[in-house]
Amino acid sequence: MAVLPPAPPAPTPKQSHPLDFHGMPVQDAYRRINAIERKMTPEELMATKLQIMRPYRARNMAVGGGLLAFVLGVYCYSMYKTGHDDFDTIPANIPRPPSTPDASKPHPSA
Numbered sequence: 001m002a003v004l005p006p007a008p009p010a011p012t013p014k015q016s017h018p019l020d021f022h023g024m025p026v027q028d029a030y031r032r033i034n035a036i037e038r039k040m041t042p043e044e045l046m047a048t049k050l051q052i053m054r055p056y057r058a059r060n061m062a063v064g065g066g067l068l069a070f071v072l073g074v075y076c077y078s079m080y081k082t083g084h085d086d087f088d089t090i091p092a093n094i095p096r097p098p099s100t101p102d103a104s105k106p107h108p109s110a
Contacts, residue, residue, distance in 0.1 A: 037045060
């Protein structure tokens with residue numbers, strides 16, 4: 001059986017943005033981020049980060065809306081179910097059963 005040579009390393013994917021580091025080793029990504037951030041003004045850096053996060057905005061808003069709807073649904077359901085309880089029919093002064101003298105003593109098996 002013939003031994004095949006190892007496959008060549010996959011080419012690094014083309015970056016769509018200067019701060020797009022998908023598929024890049026972490027050490028190289030940090031090195032490039034630091035070099036790029038040193039060259040940018042804070043305003044340019046914020047604009048770049050906002051541009052990178054833009055594709056995730058719609059999905060994050062949909063997930064947030066779904067979570068909010070679920071939480072509000074659970075809250076409204078629990079308020080609806082417990083709102084029908086009528087505590088006015090419970091007498092305020094319920095006579096207590098007389099306590100037995102042995103009730104204050106610990107149980108012998110304890």
